[in-house]
Amino acid sequence: DTGVSQNPRHKITKRGQNVTFRCDPISEHNRLYWYRQTLGQGPEFLTYFQNEAQLEKSRLLSDRFSAERPKGSFSTLEIQRTEQGDSAMYLCASSRPTGGYGETQYFGPGTRLLVL
Amino acid sequence: DAKTTQPNSMESNEEEPVHLPCNHSTISGTDYIHWYRQLPSQGPEYVIHGLTSNVNNRMASLAIAEDRKSSTLILHRATLRDAAVYYCILRPDRGSTLGRLYFGRGTQLTVWP
Numbered sequence: 001d002t003g004v005s006q007n008p009r010h011k012i013t014k015r016g017q018n019v020t021f022r023c024d025p026i027s028e029h030n031r032l033y034w035y036r037q038t039l040g041q042g043p044e045f046l047t048y049f050q051n052e053a054q055l056e057k058s059r060l061l062s063d064r065f066s067a068e069r070p071k072g073s074f075s076t077l078e079i080q081r082t083e084q085g086d087s088a089m090y091l092c093a094s095s096r097p098t099g100g101y102g103e104t105q106y107f108g109p110g111t112r113l114l115v116l
Numbered sequence: 117d118a119k120t121t122q123p124n125s126m127e128s129n130e131e132e133p134v135h136l137p138c139n140h141s142t143i144s145g146t147d148y149i150h151w152y153r154q155l156p157s158q159g160p161e162y163v164i165h166g167l168t169s170n171v172n173n174r175m176a177s178l179a180i181a182e183d184r185k186s187s188t189l190i191l192h193r194a195t196l197r198d199a200a201v202y203y204c205i206l207r208p209d210r211g212s213t214l215g216r217l218y219f220g221r222g223t224q225l226t227v228w229p
Binding site: 004 | 161
């Protein structure tokens with residue numbers, strides 16, 4: 001496995017701009033997750049895909065946020081009209097089902113977003 | 117979702133054992149106990165998980181209380197590379213929340229040389 005990769009690793013943007021992050025999961029992992037982590041806090045769940053279907057979304061995912069996984073492989077997370085409160089680390093994880101409770105999520109290194 | 121309680125921070129000396137506690141008094145019978153850790157500037161990584169019996173792997177051991185209301189992650193010989201935030205997480209085995217992990221704030225482990 002080459003691991004979960006995320007691009008870019010860092011992004012600085014001005015308030016009001018749109019940003020898009022990409023996540024490439026471990027190949028053959030059909031489950032993909034997005035989390036957000038602010039300083040001093042643990043990661044918070046944003047959304048979850050099984051193949052190309054978005055099965056779960058957190059209330060944290062406002063209408064300015066949209067996530068896609070068009071072919072069931074890589075995923076993108078777009079934030080429109082960024083706000084300073086969006087500054088955080090955005091983490092992607094992938095897994096394959098092993099019965100649910102025992103599955104391990106493999107995390108990427110994250111994309112750190114700073115909104116000025 | 118069932119909550120966990122962990123100390124904010126703990127310290128250890130290198131090559132000494134470390135016992136990281138976690139309380140989960142509202143755990144249900146079908147919740148698995150998972151531990152992840154997050155090294156500085158990295159994404160979280162899986163450490164270990166269990167249901168009722170104690171578990172061992174190459175990274176750590178997990179000791180689960182008989183009533184399952186608490187558990188302890190054991191690092192047998194801490195190294196400087198074990199300095200990280202350790203998260204204790206309960207995962208239900210069914211239901212709509214199956215995919216997500218609830219991390220909490222975890223325990224910051226400092227390892228002194």
